[in-house]
Amino acid sequence: MHRFDDLDMKLLYELTADGSISVPTLSKKLGINASVLYSRIKRLMKKKLIKKFTIEIDDSLLGIGVKASVGINRDPKFKDEIHKQFMQTAEIVSISEITGRFDIMINVYAKNLEDLHTIVIEKIGKIDGIQNTETFVELQKTDKDPTYLIQ
Numbered sequence: 001m002h003r004f005d006d007l008d009m010k011l012l013y014e015l016t017a018d019g020s021i022s023v024p025t026l027s028k029k030l031g032i033n034a035s036v037l038y039s040r041i042k043r044l045m046k047k048k049l050i051k052k053f054t055i056e057i058d059d060s061l062l063g064i065g066v067k068a069s070v071g072i073n074r075d076p077k078f079k080d081e082i083h084k085q086f087m088q089t090a091e092i093v094s095i096s097e098i099t100g101r102f103d104i105m106i107n108v109y110a111k112n113l114e115d116l117h118t119i120v121i122e123k124i125g126k127i128d129g130i131q132n133t134e135t136f137v138e139l140q141k142t143d144k145d146p147t148y149l150i151q
Helices: 006-017 023-030 034-046 076-087 113-124
Strands: 066-074 092-097 104-110 130-137
Touching: 006 023, 006 034, 023 034, 066 076, 066 113, 076 092, 076 104, 104 113, 113 130
Parallel strands: none
Antiparallel strands: 066 104, 066 130, 092 104
C-alpha cells in the first residue's frame, strides 16, 4: 500500500472539487510552490491514485430526465452474453455485479418514464438469461465528498 501525506490529501480534495483548477491558482490557494504541486500531481498519477481528469455534465441539458437503478437476476450460464448486451445498450451507464438479492445492478439514463419503461421491458427484459428485474427510479440525489478527503 502506498503512503500519502497531508499535502497529497489536500491536493486530492481540491482536484476532486474542481479538476480544472490551474496549478498556479492551486499553488496560491494551498500556499505551496507550483513546481512542488506539479511534481506531486505527476507522482499521484504515476502511482495511479489519480486515474484521470474529467468533467461533470448537466445531463438534463442532454434530455436525460430520468435516472434509475435496475436490480437484475440472471441465469449464470448467460453471464458473459448478458454483460456483452448491456455494454451495447447506450442507455446503460454502469454495470455492477453485486451480492444480495440481485446478481447485477445497472444504472440507466432515460429521457422520461415512458422511455425508461421501454428500455427495461424491451431492451433489458428480452435479453436471454434475464430472469427478473426491479427498477428503482432516482427521485433526488445528493453527492458528498468521501470522508477520507474531508479536511
